[in-house]
Amino acid sequence: MLVVRVVPVGRARLVGAAVRRRLVPALTGSAPTASILTTPARCNSQLAADAHRRRHKNVITGPDAVALRLHRGHLVVQHPRWPVDDAFFSLAWLRDHCRCRHCYDNSTFQRKTDVRQLSSVGNPLHFNVNSTGTVLEIIWHDGHQSEYSMRWLWENSYVGARHREQRQSRLWQRCLWDGRRTSAEDLTSVVYDSFMTTEEGVRRLMKGFLTHGAAVVTGVAPTPAATQAVVERVGVVQHTMFGGVWEFTADGRHADTAYGRDELLPHTDGTYYSEPPGVQVFHCLAHHGHGGETTLVDGFAALNSLHQADPAAYELLSRVPCAGEYRDPSRRLHMVGDGPVIAHRAGAEPTPDSLLRLRFNPYDRAAARRGEPAEVEAFYGAYGRLTELLWDARRRLRLKLRPGTVILIDNWRVLHGRASFTGRRHMCGAYMARSDVLSRARSVGLLI
Numbered sequence: 001m002l003v004v005r006v007v008p009v010g011r012a013r014l015v016g017a018a019v020r021r022r023l024v025p026a027l028t029g030s031a032p033t034a035s036i037l038t039t040p041a042r043c044n045s046q047l048a049a050d051a052h053r054r055r056h057k058n059v060i061t062g063p064d065a066v067a068l069r070l071h072r073g074h075l076v077v078q079h080p081r082w083p084v085d086d087a088f089f090s091l092a093w094l095r096d097h098c099r100c101r102h103c104y105d106n107s108t109f110q111r112k113t114d115v116r117q118l119s120s121v122g123n124p125l126h127f128n129v130n131s132t133g134t135v136l137e138i139i140w141h142d143g144h145q146s147e148y149s150m151r152w153l154w155e156n157s158y159v160g161a162r163h164r165e166q167r168q169s170r171l172w173q174r175c176l177w178d179g180r181r182t183s184a185e186d187l188t189s190v191v192y193d194s195f196m197t198t199e200e201g202v203r204r205l206m207k208g209f210l211t212h213g214a215a216v217v218t219g220v221a222p223t224p225a226a227t228q229a230v231v232e233r234v235g236v237v238q239h240t241m242f243g244g245v246w247e248f249t250a251d252g253r254h255a256d257t258a259y260g261r262d263e264l265l266p267h268t269d270g271t272y273y274s275e276p277p278g279v280q281v282f283h284c285l286a287h288h289g290h291g292g293e294t295t296l297v298d299g300f301a302a303l304n305s306l307h308q309a310d311p312a313a314y315e316l317l318s319r320v321p322c323a324g325e326y327r328d329p330s331r332r333l334h335m336v337g338d339g340p341v342i343a344h345r346a347g348a349e350p351t352p353d354s355l356l357r358l359r360f361n362p363y364d365r366a367a368a369r370r371g372e373p374a375e376v377e378a379f380y381g382a383y384g385r386l387t388e389l390l391w392d393a394r395r396r397l398r399l400k401l402r403p404g405t406v407i408l409i410d411n412w413r414v415l416h417g418r419a420s421f422t423g424r425r426h427m428c429g430a431y432m433a434r435s436d437v438l439s440r441a442r443s444v445g446l447l448i
Protein backbone atom coordinates (compact mmCIF):
# COMPACT_ATOMS: atom_id res chain seq x y z
CA MET A 1 0.00 0.00 0.00
CA LEU A 2 1.43 3.32 -1.08
CA VAL A 3 0.11 6.60 0.08
CA VAL A 4 0.17 9.94 -1.65
CA ARG A 5 -0.25 12.61 0.95
CA VAL A 6 -0.75 16.25 0.37
CA VAL A 7 -0.30 18.62 3.25
CA PRO A 8 -2.56 21.66 3.16
CA VAL A 9 -0.88 25.02 3.54
CA GLY A 10 -2.43 28.48 3.46
CA ARG A 11 -5.39 29.10 1.21
CA ALA A 12 -4.68 26.34 -1.22
CA ARG A 13 -7.35 23.70 -1.66
CA LEU A 14 -5.60 20.39 -1.62
CA VAL A 15 -6.42 16.84 -2.39
CA GLY A 16 -5.02 13.88 -0.58
CA ALA A 17 -5.47 10.31 -1.64
CA ALA A 18 -4.63 6.92 -0.33
CA VAL A 19 -4.07 4.74 -3.29
CA ARG A 20 -2.25 1.76 -4.63
CA ARG A 21 0.75 2.80 -6.59
CA ARG A 22 3.46 1.16 -8.61
CA LEU A 23 6.99 1.96 -7.54
CA VAL A 24 8.42 4.96 -9.24
CA PRO A 25 11.46 3.70 -11.13
CA ALA A 26 14.79 4.60 -9.60
CA LEU A 27 15.64 8.07 -10.69
CA THR A 28 19.03 9.44 -11.32
CA GLY A 29 20.05 12.59 -13.05
CA SER A 30 22.88 14.86 -13.96
CA ALA A 31 23.51 18.35 -15.22
CA PRO A 32 26.07 19.93 -17.47
CA THR A 33 27.38 23.33 -16.63
CA ALA A 34 24.36 25.38 -15.92
CA SER A 35 25.33 28.72 -14.53
CA ILE A 36 21.68 29.66 -14.25
CA LEU A 37 21.33 26.93 -11.68
CA THR A 38 23.78 28.38 -9.21
CA THR A 39 21.48 30.79 -7.45
CA PRO A 40 18.39 28.62 -7.10
CA ALA A 41 20.49 25.69 -5.90
CA ARG A 42 22.00 27.82 -3.16
CA CYS A 43 18.62 29.21 -2.26
CA ASN A 44 17.34 25.65 -2.22
CA SER A 45 19.71 24.61 0.53
CA GLN A 46 18.80 27.59 2.71
CA LEU A 47 15.16 26.77 2.39
CA ALA A 48 15.85 23.12 3.01
CA ALA A 49 17.18 23.71 6.50
CA ASP A 50 14.14 25.78 7.35
CA ALA A 51 11.74 23.22 6.02
CA HIS A 52 13.48 20.31 7.63
CA ARG A 53 12.37 21.65 10.99
CA ARG A 54 8.77 22.15 9.87
CA ARG A 55 8.49 18.81 8.18
CA HIS A 56 8.40 16.82 11.38
CA LYS A 57 5.50 18.90 12.61
CA ASN A 58 3.40 18.89 9.44
CA VAL A 59 3.92 15.64 7.64
CA ILE A 60 3.62 12.03 8.53
CA THR A 61 6.19 10.49 6.23
CA GLY A 62 6.13 6.95 5.00
CA PRO A 63 8.70 5.18 2.86
CA ASP A 64 6.46 5.13 -0.18
CA ALA A 65 4.66 8.44 0.06
CA VAL A 66 4.98 11.40 -2.25
CA ALA A 67 4.17 14.42 -0.11
CA LEU A 68 3.57 17.94 -1.35
CA ARG A 69 3.30 21.24 0.42
CA LEU A 70 3.76 24.92 -0.22
CA HIS A 71 6.49 26.96 1.40
CA ARG A 72 7.31 30.57 0.57
CA GLY A 73 6.77 30.54 -3.16
CA HIS A 74 7.88 26.94 -3.52
CA LEU A 75 6.21 23.60 -3.96
CA VAL A 76 8.07 21.22 -1.69
CA VAL A 77 8.14 17.64 -2.88
CA GLN A 78 9.14 14.68 -0.77
CA HIS A 79 9.68 11.80 -3.08
CA PRO A 80 10.64 8.36 -1.78
CA ARG A 81 12.87 7.67 -4.79
CA TRP A 82 14.67 10.99 -4.84
CA PRO A 83 17.90 11.18 -2.85
CA VAL A 84 16.99 14.55 -1.38
CA ASP A 85 14.88 15.16 1.70
CA ASP A 86 12.88 18.08 0.38
CA ALA A 87 12.87 19.14 -3.25
CA PHE A 88 12.05 22.84 -3.50
CA PHE A 89 10.47 23.77 -6.80
CA SER A 90 10.02 27.49 -7.25
CA LEU A 91 6.45 28.17 -8.35
CA ALA A 92 7.74 30.59 -10.99
CA TRP A 93 10.05 27.84 -12.27
CA LEU A 94 7.20 25.35 -12.40
CA ARG A 95 4.94 27.71 -14.26
CA ASP A 96 7.82 28.56 -16.63
CA HIS A 97 8.28 24.86 -17.35
CA CYS A 98 4.67 24.00 -18.10
CA ARG A 99 4.83 21.79 -21.18
CA CYS A 100 1.17 22.06 -22.22
CA ARG A 101 0.47 22.93 -25.86
CA HIS A 102 -0.29 26.56 -25.00
CA CYS A 103 3.06 26.99 -23.25
CA TYR A 104 5.31 24.77 -25.34
CA ASP A 105 5.47 23.42 -28.85
CA ASN A 106 6.38 19.78 -28.48
CA SER A 107 7.11 19.34 -32.18
CA THR A 108 9.68 22.16 -32.43
CA PHE A 109 10.77 21.97 -28.77
CA GLN A 110 10.29 25.72 -28.39
CA ARG A 111 8.64 27.78 -25.73
CA LYS A 112 5.56 29.87 -26.41
CA THR A 113 5.32 31.73 -23.12
CA ASP A 114 6.24 35.23 -22.00
CA VAL A 115 8.60 35.25 -19.04
CA ARG A 116 7.30 38.65 -17.89
CA GLN A 117 4.19 36.92 -16.58
CA LEU A 118 6.22 34.84 -14.14
CA SER A 119 6.70 37.65 -11.66
CA SER A 120 3.03 37.41 -10.72
CA VAL A 121 2.76 33.67 -10.18
CA GLY A 122 0.62 33.24 -7.07
CA ASN A 123 -0.04 30.15 -5.00
CA PRO A 124 -1.83 27.47 -7.01
CA LEU A 125 -5.51 26.81 -6.42
CA HIS A 126 -4.84 23.12 -6.42
CA PHE A 127 -2.00 20.63 -6.64
CA ASN A 128 -1.85 16.89 -6.54
CA VAL A 129 0.12 13.83 -7.50
CA ASN A 130 -1.68 11.20 -9.54
CA SER A 131 -2.45 7.80 -8.12
CA THR A 132 0.72 6.19 -9.48
CA GLY A 133 2.92 8.97 -8.15
CA THR A 134 4.26 9.71 -11.62
CA VAL A 135 2.47 12.91 -12.55
CA LEU A 136 2.18 16.22 -10.72
CA GLU A 137 -0.91 18.21 -11.53
CA ILE A 138 -1.25 21.90 -10.76
CA ILE A 139 -4.13 24.31 -11.27
CA TRP A 140 -2.72 27.82 -11.11
CA HIS A 141 -4.37 30.90 -9.60
CA ASP A 142 -5.51 32.00 -13.06
CA GLY A 143 -7.05 28.62 -13.83
CA HIS A 144 -4.25 27.44 -16.12
CA GLN A 145 -3.59 23.70 -15.75
CA SER A 146 -0.20 22.05 -15.85
CA GLU A 147 0.95 18.45 -15.68
CA TYR A 148 4.52 17.37 -15.06
CA SER A 149 6.03 13.96 -15.23
CA MET A 150 7.92 13.39 -11.98
CA ARG A 151 10.78 11.84 -13.90
CA TRP A 152 10.96 14.87 -16.19
CA LEU A 153 11.06 17.18 -13.16
CA TRP A 154 13.93 15.26 -11.66
CA GLU A 155 15.88 15.15 -14.89
CA ASN A 156 15.33 18.74 -15.91
CA SER A 157 15.21 20.85 -12.79
CA TYR A 158 17.87 22.43 -10.64
CA VAL A 159 16.68 20.09 -7.90
CA GLY A 160 18.45 17.12 -9.52
CA ALA A 161 21.46 19.12 -10.73
CA ARG A 162 24.05 17.65 -8.40
CA HIS A 163 22.95 14.11 -9.14
CA ARG A 164 23.01 14.79 -12.87
CA GLU A 165 26.60 16.00 -12.46
CA GLN A 166 27.47 12.73 -10.75
CA ARG A 167 25.88 10.74 -13.54
CA GLN A 168 27.70 12.86 -16.10
CA SER A 169 31.02 12.20 -14.40
CA ARG A 170 30.44 8.47 -14.74
CA LEU A 171 30.09 8.80 -18.52
CA TRP A 172 33.51 10.38 -19.03
CA GLN A 173 35.92 12.56 -17.13
CA ARG A 174 38.56 14.93 -18.37
CA CYS A 175 41.94 13.29 -18.05
CA LEU A 176 44.85 15.72 -17.89
CA TRP A 177 48.08 14.45 -19.41
CA ASP A 178 51.63 15.31 -20.26
CA GLY A 179 54.36 13.71 -22.34
CA ARG A 180 56.04 12.13 -19.32
CA ARG A 181 53.31 9.61 -18.69
CA THR A 182 51.25 9.72 -21.86
CA SER A 183 52.15 8.99 -25.45
CA ALA A 184 50.30 9.40 -28.72
CA GLU A 185 49.30 5.72 -28.57
CA ASP A 186 47.19 6.52 -25.51
CA LEU A 187 44.86 8.68 -27.57
CA THR A 188 41.64 6.96 -28.57
CA SER A 189 41.81 5.66 -32.10
CA VAL A 190 38.84 4.41 -34.10
CA VAL A 191 38.92 2.66 -37.47
CA TYR A 192 37.22 4.55 -40.29
CA ASP A 193 34.70 1.83 -41.18
CA SER A 194 33.31 1.42 -37.68
CA PHE A 195 33.39 5.19 -37.20
CA MET A 196 31.42 5.80 -40.38
CA THR A 197 28.90 3.00 -40.02
CA THR A 198 28.17 2.68 -36.29
CA GLU A 199 27.05 5.12 -33.64
CA GLU A 200 29.25 3.17 -31.22
CA GLY A 201 32.27 4.14 -33.32
CA VAL A 202 31.29 7.80 -33.10
CA ARG A 203 30.70 7.46 -29.39
CA ARG A 204 34.13 5.95 -28.81
CA LEU A 205 35.84 8.70 -30.76
CA MET A 206 33.88 11.45 -29.03
CA LYS A 207 34.55 9.99 -25.61
CA GLY A 208 38.28 9.96 -26.29
CA PHE A 209 38.11 13.47 -27.68
CA LEU A 210 36.29 14.80 -24.60
CA THR A 211 38.57 12.94 -22.23
CA HIS A 212 41.99 13.75 -23.72
CA GLY A 213 41.21 16.69 -25.99
CA ALA A 214 42.35 14.78 -29.07
CA ALA A 215 41.41 11.54 -30.86
CA VAL A 216 42.26 9.78 -34.06
CA VAL A 217 40.48 8.06 -36.94
CA THR A 218 42.60 5.55 -38.87
CA GLY A 219 42.13 3.85 -42.22
CA VAL A 220 40.89 7.01 -43.95
CA ALA A 221 41.52 7.40 -47.67
CA PRO A 222 44.26 10.05 -48.09
CA THR A 223 41.98 12.56 -49.79
CA PRO A 224 40.26 15.81 -48.83
CA ALA A 225 36.89 14.18 -49.61
CA ALA A 226 37.41 11.34 -47.11
CA THR A 227 38.66 13.87 -44.54
CA GLN A 228 35.49 15.88 -45.07
CA ALA A 229 33.42 12.73 -44.51
CA VAL A 230 35.13 12.28 -41.13
CA VAL A 231 34.41 15.89 -40.19
CA GLU A 232 30.78 15.66 -41.24
CA ARG A 233 30.24 12.51 -39.23
CA VAL A 234 30.74 14.52 -36.01
CA GLY A 235 30.11 18.13 -36.98
CA VAL A 236 30.12 20.73 -39.70
CA VAL A 237 33.00 22.20 -41.68
CA GLN A 238 33.61 25.74 -40.50
CA HIS A 239 34.47 28.07 -43.36
CA THR A 240 37.19 30.66 -42.77
CA MET A 241 39.50 32.71 -44.97
CA PHE A 242 41.55 29.52 -45.35
CA GLY A 243 38.61 27.78 -47.00
CA GLY A 244 36.29 24.99 -45.80
CA VAL A 245 38.28 21.79 -46.04
CA TRP A 246 41.69 23.35 -46.64
CA GLU A 247 44.88 21.91 -48.05
CA PHE A 248 48.30 23.31 -47.37
CA THR A 249 51.89 22.82 -48.43
CA ALA A 250 54.98 24.95 -47.85
CA ASP A 251 54.04 27.25 -50.72
CA GLY A 252 53.30 30.48 -48.85
CA ARG A 253 49.82 30.63 -50.33
CA HIS A 254 48.48 32.41 -47.25
CA ALA A 255 50.24 35.03 -45.16
CA ASP A 256 51.02 32.58 -42.37
CA THR A 257 53.95 30.51 -41.16
CA ALA A 258 51.77 27.39 -41.33
CA TYR A 259 52.36 27.64 -45.08
CA GLY A 260 56.13 27.38 -44.61
CA ARG A 261 58.49 24.66 -43.39
CA ASP A 262 59.83 26.12 -40.13
CA GLU A 263 59.23 24.72 -36.69
CA LEU A 264 56.02 25.95 -35.05
CA LEU A 265 55.95 25.74 -31.27
CA PRO A 266 52.67 24.66 -29.66
CA HIS A 267 49.81 27.13 -30.00
CA THR A 268 46.06 27.25 -30.46
CA ASP A 269 44.66 28.47 -33.76
CA GLY A 270 42.36 31.36 -34.49
CA THR A 271 43.22 33.60 -31.55
CA TYR A 272 42.21 36.43 -33.90
CA TYR A 273 38.56 35.34 -33.95
CA SER A 274 36.03 36.52 -31.41
CA GLU A 275 35.46 32.80 -30.91
CA PRO A 276 38.42 30.63 -31.91
CA PRO A 277 37.52 27.41 -33.77
CA GLY A 278 36.50 24.68 -31.35
CA VAL A 279 38.14 21.81 -33.18
CA GLN A 280 41.14 21.51 -35.49
CA VAL A 281 41.33 18.55 -37.87
CA PHE A 282 44.55 17.49 -39.59
CA HIS A 283 45.28 14.83 -42.17
CA CYS A 284 48.74 14.45 -43.70
CA LEU A 285 48.03 13.36 -47.28
CA ALA A 286 51.67 12.90 -48.21
CA HIS A 287 55.17 13.70 -47.01
CA HIS A 288 58.34 12.90 -48.90
CA GLY A 289 61.10 14.25 -46.67
CA HIS A 290 62.19 14.48 -43.03
CA GLY A 291 60.75 16.04 -39.90
CA GLY A 292 57.30 17.61 -39.70
CA GLU A 293 56.23 15.65 -36.59
CA THR A 294 53.15 17.00 -34.87
CA THR A 295 53.42 18.05 -31.23
CA LEU A 296 50.48 18.23 -28.83
CA VAL A 297 50.31 19.81 -25.39
CA ASP A 298 47.48 19.59 -22.87
CA GLY A 299 46.92 23.28 -22.14
CA PHE A 300 44.52 22.60 -19.27
CA ALA A 301 47.12 20.44 -17.51
CA ALA A 302 49.57 23.34 -17.78
CA LEU A 303 46.93 25.76 -16.46
CA ASN A 304 46.46 23.52 -13.45
CA SER A 305 50.19 23.78 -12.77
CA LEU A 306 50.11 27.54 -13.24
CA HIS A 307 47.21 27.89 -10.82
CA GLN A 308 49.13 25.95 -8.19
CA ALA A 309 52.47 27.64 -8.73
CA ASP A 310 51.35 31.20 -9.35
CA PRO A 311 47.67 31.93 -8.66
CA ALA A 312 48.18 35.65 -9.25
CA ALA A 313 49.48 34.99 -12.77
CA TYR A 314 46.53 32.69 -13.41
CA GLU A 315 44.10 35.34 -12.20
CA LEU A 316 45.69 38.04 -14.33
CA LEU A 317 45.60 35.94 -17.50
CA SER A 318 41.94 35.14 -16.80
CA ARG A 319 41.06 38.81 -16.63
CA VAL A 320 43.12 41.03 -18.88
CA PRO A 321 42.57 41.14 -22.64
CA CYS A 322 45.19 39.72 -24.99
CA ALA A 323 44.32 40.23 -28.63
CA GLY A 324 45.32 38.03 -31.56
CA GLU A 325 45.67 39.35 -35.08
CA TYR A 326 45.74 38.07 -38.66
CA ARG A 327 46.69 40.38 -41.50
CA ASP A 328 46.80 39.84 -45.22
CA PRO A 329 46.57 43.21 -46.98
CA SER A 330 46.52 41.52 -50.39
CA ARG A 331 43.08 40.13 -49.44
CA ARG A 332 42.07 43.18 -47.38
CA LEU A 333 42.08 41.00 -44.27
CA HIS A 334 42.73 42.42 -40.84
CA MET A 335 41.20 40.27 -38.16
CA VAL A 336 41.51 41.13 -34.48
CA GLY A 337 40.14 38.89 -31.75
CA ASP A 338 40.17 40.04 -28.19
CA GLY A 339 39.73 38.02 -25.03
CA PRO A 340 41.64 36.79 -22.02
CA VAL A 341 44.19 34.01 -22.41
CA ILE A 342 42.22 31.86 -19.95
CA ALA A 343 38.41 31.70 -20.06
CA HIS A 344 36.03 29.95 -17.67
CA ARG A 345 32.45 28.78 -17.94
CA ALA A 346 29.94 31.56 -17.45
CA GLY A 347 28.92 32.05 -13.85
CA ALA A 348 31.57 29.71 -12.42
CA GLU A 349 34.49 30.49 -10.14
CA PRO A 350 37.58 31.22 -12.27
CA THR A 351 39.54 28.12 -11.23
CA PRO A 352 40.86 25.14 -13.23
CA ASP A 353 37.69 23.19 -12.35
CA SER A 354 35.63 25.40 -14.63
CA LEU A 355 38.05 25.94 -17.52
CA LEU A 356 36.40 26.70 -20.82
CA ARG A 357 39.13 27.80 -23.20
CA LEU A 358 42.79 28.59 -23.52
CA ARG A 359 43.75 31.09 -26.23
CA PHE A 360 47.48 30.95 -26.81
CA ASN A 361 49.41 31.90 -29.89
CA PRO A 362 52.52 34.02 -29.28
CA TYR A 363 53.06 34.28 -33.07
CA ASP A 364 49.69 35.89 -33.66
CA ARG A 365 49.61 38.07 -30.56
CA ALA A 366 48.56 41.59 -31.63
CA ALA A 367 49.97 44.92 -30.50
CA ALA A 368 48.77 45.29 -26.91
CA ARG A 369 46.69 48.45 -27.06
CA ARG A 370 44.50 47.92 -24.03
CA GLY A 371 45.11 47.13 -20.38
CA GLU A 372 46.06 48.95 -17.23
CA PRO A 373 49.50 50.61 -17.48
CA ALA A 374 50.28 49.40 -13.97
CA GLU A 375 49.66 45.80 -15.03
CA VAL A 376 51.79 45.69 -18.16
CA GLU A 377 54.84 44.26 -16.45
CA ALA A 378 52.81 41.78 -14.45
CA PHE A 379 51.21 40.64 -17.71
CA TYR A 380 54.59 39.87 -19.27
CA GLY A 381 55.58 37.99 -16.14
CA ALA A 382 52.40 35.93 -16.18
CA TYR A 383 52.40 35.26 -19.94
CA GLY A 384 56.07 34.32 -19.70
CA ARG A 385 55.38 31.84 -16.90
CA LEU A 386 52.57 30.27 -18.85
CA THR A 387 54.76 30.07 -21.96
CA GLU A 388 57.47 28.32 -19.94
CA LEU A 389 54.94 25.70 -18.88
CA LEU A 390 53.31 25.27 -22.29
CA TRP A 391 56.61 25.10 -24.16
CA ASP A 392 58.30 22.75 -21.72
CA ALA A 393 59.24 19.93 -24.09
CA ARG A 394 58.46 17.33 -21.40
CA ARG A 395 54.78 18.15 -21.72
CA ARG A 396 54.64 17.30 -25.43
CA LEU A 397 53.26 14.30 -27.20
CA ARG A 398 54.97 13.75 -30.52
CA LEU A 399 53.50 11.89 -33.44
CA LYS A 400 54.17 11.66 -37.11
CA LEU A 401 50.90 12.05 -38.97
CA ARG A 402 50.70 9.61 -41.85
CA PRO A 403 48.34 9.30 -44.78
CA GLY A 404 45.20 7.58 -43.54
CA THR A 405 45.27 9.03 -40.01
CA VAL A 406 42.95 11.94 -39.22
CA ILE A 407 43.43 13.69 -35.89
CA LEU A 408 40.81 15.83 -34.18
CA ILE A 409 42.21 18.33 -31.69
CA ASP A 410 40.25 20.33 -29.11
CA ASN A 411 41.51 23.78 -30.07
CA TRP A 412 40.18 25.26 -26.83
CA ARG A 413 42.33 22.97 -24.72
CA VAL A 414 45.12 21.20 -26.60
CA LEU A 415 47.92 23.08 -28.35
CA HIS A 416 49.43 21.82 -31.57
CA GLY A 417 52.77 22.50 -33.21
CA ARG A 418 55.04 20.88 -35.75
CA ALA A 419 58.71 20.22 -36.21
CA SER A 420 60.49 21.82 -39.15
CA PHE A 421 60.64 19.62 -42.23
CA THR A 422 62.22 19.03 -45.57
CA GLY A 423 60.65 17.82 -48.79
CA ARG A 424 57.11 18.02 -50.02
CA ARG A 425 54.50 17.79 -47.28
CA HIS A 426 50.83 17.91 -48.25
CA MET A 427 48.36 18.49 -45.43
CA CYS A 428 44.63 18.91 -45.34
CA GLY A 429 42.06 19.48 -42.65
CA ALA A 430 39.29 21.71 -41.41
CA TYR A 431 38.01 23.67 -38.47
CA MET A 432 34.77 22.81 -36.75
CA ALA A 433 32.62 24.93 -34.47
CA ARG A 434 32.51 23.65 -30.94
CA SER A 435 28.70 23.80 -30.70
CA ASP A 436 28.31 21.33 -33.55
CA VAL A 437 30.72 18.84 -32.03
CA LEU A 438 29.14 19.08 -28.58
CA SER A 439 25.73 18.59 -30.18
CA ARG A 440 26.99 15.32 -31.66
CA ALA A 441 28.44 14.28 -28.29
CA ARG A 442 25.00 14.88 -26.80
CA SER A 443 23.40 12.77 -29.52
CA VAL A 444 25.51 9.75 -28.48
CA GLY A 445 24.65 10.28 -24.82
CA LEU A 446 27.96 11.68 -23.60
CA LEU A 447 26.61 15.03 -22.42
CA ILE A 448 23.46 15.16 -20.34
Ligand SMILES: C[N+](C)(C)CCCC[C@H](N)C(=O)O
Nearest residue numbers: 242246248256258268269270
Ligand atom coordinates in the same frame (compact mmCIF):
# COMPACT_ATOMS: atom_id res chain seq x y z
C1 LIG B 1 44.34 26.72 -42.12
N1 LIG B 1 45.57 26.30 -41.48
C2 LIG B 1 45.26 25.51 -40.33
C3 LIG B 1 46.30 25.50 -42.43
C4 LIG B 1 46.42 27.40 -41.17
C5 LIG B 1 45.90 28.31 -40.13
C6 LIG B 1 46.81 29.45 -39.86
C7 LIG B 1 47.39 29.36 -38.53
C8 LIG B 1 47.35 30.64 -37.77
N2 LIG B 1 48.65 31.10 -37.46
C9 LIG B 1 46.59 30.38 -36.48
O1 LIG B 1 47.21 30.05 -35.51
O2 LIG B 1 45.40 30.50 -36.48
Ligand SMILES: O=C(O)CCC(=O)C(=O)O
Nearest residue numbers: 258264269294416417418
Ligand atom coordinates in the same frame (compact mmCIF):
# COMPACT_ATOMS: atom_id res chain seq x y z
O1 LIG C 1 51.95 21.97 -40.39
C1 LIG C 1 51.34 21.52 -39.44
O2 LIG C 1 51.35 20.33 -39.11
C2 LIG C 1 50.49 22.42 -38.56
C3 LIG C 1 50.66 23.87 -38.84
C4 LIG C 1 49.71 24.67 -38.03
O3 LIG C 1 49.95 25.03 -36.92
C5 LIG C 1 48.38 24.96 -38.58
O4 LIG C 1 48.16 24.67 -39.75
O5 LIG C 1 47.54 25.45 -37.86
Ligand SMILES: [Fe+2]
Nearest residue numbers: 258268269416
Ligand atom coordinates in the same frame (compact mmCIF):
# COMPACT_ATOMS: atom_id res chain seq x y z
FE1 LIG D 1 48.22 26.05 -36.01
